[in-house]
Amino acid sequence: MSLKIVVIGGVAGGATAAAKARRVNEHAEITVFERGEYLSFANCGLPYYIAGEIKDREKLLLMTPQKFWDKYRIKALIRHEVLSVDRVAKKVKVKTPDGSIIDEVYDKLIMSQGAMPIVPPFKGLPAEHVFVLRDVPDMDKIDLFIKTQNPKTAAVIGGGFIGLEMAEALMHRGLKVTVIEKAPHILPLLDDDMARELVRDMEQDYANTLTILNAIGASEMGKDFVVLENGQKVNADMVLLSVGVKPEVALAREAGLEIGVTGGVKANGRLQSSDPDIYVVGDAAETTHLITGARLRIPLAGPANRQGRIAGANAAGAHLTYPGALGTSIVRLLNKTIGYVGLNSKQAKDAGFTFFTSTTRDPSHASYYPGATTVITKLLVEEGSGRILGAQVMGENGVDKRVDVLATAIYGKMTVHDLESLDLAYAPPFGSANDPINIASFVAGHEVKGDVRTIETFSEADFLVDVRNPDEIQKFGKLGNSVNIPVSQLRDRLHEIPKDKKIVVYCQKGQRGYLAYQILNQNGFQVANLKGGFLQARNTN
Numbered sequence: 372m373s374l375k376i377v378v379i380g381g382v383a384g385g386a387t388a389a390a391k392a393r394r395v396n397e398h399a400e401i402t403v404f405e406r407g408e409y410l411s412f413a414n415c416g417l418p419y420y421i422a423g424e425i426k427d428r429e430k431l432l433l434m435t436p437q438k439f440w441d442k443y444r445i446k447a448l449i450r451h452e453v454l455s456v457d458r459v460a461k462k463v464k465v466k467t468p469d470g471s472i473i474d475e476v477y478d479k480l481i482m483s484q485g486a487m488p489i490v491p492p493f494k495g496l497p498a499e500h501v502f503v504l505r506d507v508p509d510m511d512k513i514d515l516f517i518k519t520q521n522p523k524t525a526a527v528i529g530g531g532f533i534g535l536e537m538a539e540a541l542m543h544r545g546l547k548v549t550v551i552e553k554a555p556h557i558l559p560l561l562d563d564d565m566a567r568e569l570v571r572d573m574e575q576d577y578a579n580t581l582t583i584l585n586a587i588g589a590s591e592m593g594k595d596f597v598v599l600e601n602g603q604k605v606n607a608d609m610v611l612l613s614v615g616v617k618p619e620v621a622l623a624r625e626a627g628l629e630i631g632v633t634g635g636v637k638a639n640g641r642l643q644s645s646d647p648d649i650y651v652v653g654d655a656a657e658t659t660h661l662i663t664g665a666r667l668r669i670p671l672a673g674p675a676n677r678q679g680r681i682a683g684a685n686a687a688g689a690h691l692t693y694p695g696a697l698g699t700s701i702v703r704l705l706n707k708t709i710g711y712v713g714l715n716s717k718q719a720k721d722a723g724f725t726f727f728t729s730t731t732r733d734p735s736h737a738s739y740y741p742g743a744t745t746v747i748t749k750l751l752v753e754e755g756s757g758r759i760l761g762a763q764v765m766g767e768n769g770v771d772k773r774v775d776v777l778a779t780a781i782y783g784k785m786t787v788h789d790l791e792s793l794d795l796a797y798a799p800p801f802g803s804a805n806d807p808i809n810i811a812s813f814v815a816g817h818e819v820k821g822d823v824r825t826i827e828t829f830s831e832a833d834f835l836v837d838v839r840n841p842d843e844i845q846k847f848g849k850l851g852n853s854v855n856i857p858v859s860q861l862r863d864r865l866h867e868i869p870k871d872k873k874i875v876v877y878c879q880k881g882q883r884g885y886l887a888y889q890i891l892n893q894n895g896f897q898v899a900n901l902k903g904g905f906l907q908a909r910n911t912n
């Protein structure tokens with residue numbers, strides 16, 4: 372008798388698991404049950420089809436049951452919903468498209484059921500102009516509504532990844548968009564200072580087409596407006612709800628599998644649930660965080676695919692282990708790309724780490740080569756060891772490669788000292804001789820080694836020295852009652868600075884402040900450099 376593997380859910384994790392199981396075991400009998408119409412479609416591509424960037428709908432449909440059979444000899448059945456799992460008899464009960472119920476036995480079961488968009492109990496729901504986006508039929512409905520109803524305004528409720536991707540997509544379709552986020556800021560996993568900068572840039576660059584409302588929830592859906600918790604009305608001919616997802620764990624719960632603290636089905640390192648013959652992967656699985664070891668449910672395609680591969684291999688007889696996830700993510704919002712990996716400041720604090728942060732701003736490639744824009748790199752670094760615990764990167768270009776280098780560094784438990792010497796590719800169109808990653812690590816490395824004293828905020832008692840040039844001060848403004856002494860004049864004007872006060876120096880981004888710090892420190896002044904300079908102080912002071 373050949374090994375019988377049954378997979379529930381035929382998209383990201385499930386399709387990957389089935390294909391891997393086949394590669395590991397040519398003789399296994401593999402069946403995939405998918406409740407929906409489509410197998411292995413590109414969930415992540417849906418917003419880009421709505422935007423009109425992906426023009427060919429067929430390109431989103433990566434596999435058909437026939438292709439699955441031809442290539443892998445896997446029986447993939449769409450419009451087949453698994454209704455229950457009988458762990459004693461080792462069989463699943465399945466509803467077929469004609470409504471009949473069949474039983475399918477298994478030796479190993481892989482569950483990859485994903486997560487449902489949460490629909491909050493707003494007044495006015497359900498409504499024809501209010502949508503969620505999980506799958507191809509949802510996408511088709513949104514696309515049809517835009518084509519036939521010609522909406523002019525939209526509200527996106529929830530400023531996470533999908534919400535922001537959809538805000539951009541709807542703007543591409545010519546709508547004015549308001550993003551309504553209940554948390555203190557959009558992309559709640561970003562640190563406050565980074566989010567503040569993002570929102571400020573968006574307000575400046577897209578003042579007429581995009582409004583971002585932070586720290587306020589919606590409460591009611593009107594026909595062409597949304598009512599906020601404070602009673603204010605926001606114009607919205609259509610609404611997208613993207614307030615988060617809820618793992619599909621009802622089947623697992625009813626089958627008696629252990630549900631973890633995060634609400635996902637608890638999985639061990641081999642991705643087995645509390646029943647060793649049942650594997651669980653993807654949005655509905657609870658695995659571990661690679662840095663903290665804490666239980667973690669992470670609704671992202673990368674982890675779902677890699678977990679699927681491991682569970683598929685293990686179900687077919689292999690012995691692979693899943694090390695955990697870092698939550699590496701990236702999202703584009705109009706002219707900005709935002710990436711992050713590892714812990715944010717709150718998570719690092721909650722996990723008990725003693726750490727500091729360092730924010731640097733550098734050109735995405737050699738500043739003399741056309742098209743360079745600023746990449747902001749924020750590192751979270753463990754005090755003492757210099758180990759990188761997390762990173763957030765934002766800019767117009769070159770964010771993706773920096774965040775991936777940092778993800779690799781964090782995965783490898785590297786320190787800022789390792790990054791200082793990292794030999795990254797360079798030619799003027801692509802980077803700089805010292806890449807933004809190297810520079811971020813130099814700055815953080817100085818702090819670990821105690822080469823500089825930095826502070827994040829200043830007080831009124833401090834003597835503030837602004838070491839920028841006067842034209843910069845005129846253009847950007849200054850901090851507090853600072854005295855302007857450009858760094859090029861500092862050595863000649865030391866007598867203007869009091870020796871009996873705490874001196875705080877700052878420049879635009881931090882680098883000239885570091886030089887000024889060295890000049891003053893080595894001349895016997897009590898001095899600190901304001902971290903990240905004027906631009907960072909706007910976000911933290």
Ligand code: FAD
Nearest residue numbers: 380382383384406414415453484485653654670671672675
């Ligand atoms: P899914 O891919 O959702 O598959 C689960 C499948 O199981 C569903 O098709 C469902 O119909 C089926 N199913 C459930 N219950 C049953 C049952 N009882 N019987 C049969 N079938 C069942 N992640 C990123 O990393 N980057 C991105 O850019 C990104 N963009 C996204 C954009 C959108 C619009 C969406 C919706 C998601 C995006 N994601 C992104 C998240 C990513 O798609 C998910 O994390 C990933 O698909 C999870 O894989 P999964 O296998 O757990 O679930």
